[in-house]
Amino acid sequence: MPSSIDAAKFFLAQANEDAGDLVSNLKLQKLVYYAQGFHLAVFGSPLFDEKIEAWTHGPVVPSVYHHYKHHGSGSIPFPTDFDAEVFSAEQIDLLNEVQQIYGQYSAWRLREMTHEEAPWKNNFKAGALNLEIPKDEMQVFFKDLVK
Template identity: 60%
Template sequence: MHSCFDVAKYFLAQSSEDAGDLISNLKLQKLVYYAQGFSLALSGRPLFDEHIEAWLHGPVIPALYHHYKDFGSGHIPHPVAFDLGIFTAQERELLDEAYEFYGQYSAWRLRQLTHDESPWRESYREGSNQVIHRDSMTRFFQTQVVH
């Protein structure tokens, strides 16, 4: 199994500063969340083990947040020496589709999308970072995929 950092680096490696396609910590959190959700729905398996919590601004992987928090709301640069080959062809397809669809949105738009979805809505408690359970994500994301 991969780590949330592997998935994050995959998305960061896809971004293009020249095209104005920049990824902030907030946007990265949402992209990694969506990748995990679609993996659960399509394969029945998580892409990574780290838990996701319902924070004020949507789903967050705490370890990933703390790793990149020094960038603030600025963009995170491309990873150095990252091997995309650690992912299977099926995983790369899933990640590419998630990035193609959700990568077009701003961080704030992705935040709004997650606020309208049941995994975050059912888990969020003001002032308390609650875990978003995988079964909740699986149920929701299964309604979002075309079989």
């Protein structure tokens, strides 16, 4: 099974820095969240095992956040160690679709979108830290989007 870092590297490898595609940690978090949600909906299983939490700025995969936090709010460079072979062909297709649909949006727009969605809204509590967004709630929400 791929890790959340593998999923993050997939999205970073898709970015075209020369064309102005800059991926910050905030944007990366949302892309990885959408990948997990749609994977749960389409395949009935998680793309990766790591938990997703409801933070102030939307869903966050803590392991991905901590891996890239040294970039601050700036763009994260192309990964030199990305290995697409950790994904099945079906997973690559799903990740490409997530990139095509959600990768066009700014980090801030993605943040706003996730704030309107049930998985984050139902699990974020101001002042509470590290509240997990249950995978089963994500699966139910994203299944409705896939229909």
